[in-house]
Amino acid sequence: MQRFSRRTFIAGSVALATGSAGCLSGGDDSTPTPGIGTIAESTTPDTEGALPSPVAGDPEADVTVAAYEDYACPHCATYSLDVFPQLASEYLEPGRIRYEFHDFPSPVDETVSWQAASAARAVQVEAGSQAYFEYSExxxxDQSNLGPDRYASLAEEVDVDGETVRQAATEERYSETVTADKQGGLDSGVSGTPTVFVNGSQVEWQEIAYEPLKDAIESAMGE
Structure with a gap:
């Protein structure tokens, strides 16, 4: 994952750790999960082969934001809990951009990074992208408490059968999808998490904050 302190990158915006390196610091366990609103359709994907990336906003929008994250990465939690809700409110609910979530297990935690990704993909299969994004948040x-029981109980909160999600997680049922997603990231130059692209250009930030992402989106829109 990308090497930065809890709020700031080390050695500027592009300093990256190698694949097996862990985090330098943890996230804030007391951070409540903000509501993200209705940002995606709940149509479920075809389960033949690798699953498509969960998409929010307007699938046909001219501006695409693609985020690569690891569920065990505390800096991804900072992005998802502090930045993503603002993005959802300003750009996704109004349908101004297309937003794609991509799995990129570093892995920070060999078990959680992969199992949580499969748990989330099980929710996608059972209930569609809207439920996926809610479950992802x-x-x-609840990053510090992740494990089979928590995958199941959180699934129930989005009206998905917990045992189905638990089994998908422990079996890493969607590892083909997760692996393909990560490879796509590697092919695009991703080497740490979180990494975010706007129309194919990587967002460079000194810290995980909303303004650099907003600026990149507005620039892509020509505003």
Whole structure:
């Protein structure tokens, strides 16, 4: 994952750790999960082969934001809990951009990074992208407590059968999808998390904050 202190990158905006390196610091366990609103349709994907990336906002928008994250990465939790809700309110609910979530297990935690990704994909299969994004935020919000029981209980909160999600997680049922997503990130130059692209250009930030992402989006929109 990307090497930065809890709020600031080390050695500027592009300092990256190698694949097996862990985090330098943890997230804030007391951070509540903000509501993200209705940002995506709940149509479920075809389960043949690798699953498509969960998409929010307007699928046909001219501006695409693609985020690569690891559910065990505390800096991804900072992005998802502090930045993403603002993005959802300003750009996704009004349908101004297309937003794609991509799995990129570093892995920070060999078990959680992969199991949580499969748990979230099980929710996507059972209930669609809207439930996926809600569940994803819950995973980041309860990051320090993740495990099979928590995957199940959080699934129940989005009206998905907990045992189905528990089994998907422990079996890493969607590892093909997660692996393909990570490879796509590697092919695009991703080497740490969180990494965010706007129309194919990586957002460079000195800290995880909303303004650099907003500026990149507005620039892509020509505003």
């Amino acid at each position: 819950s995973l980041f919000g």
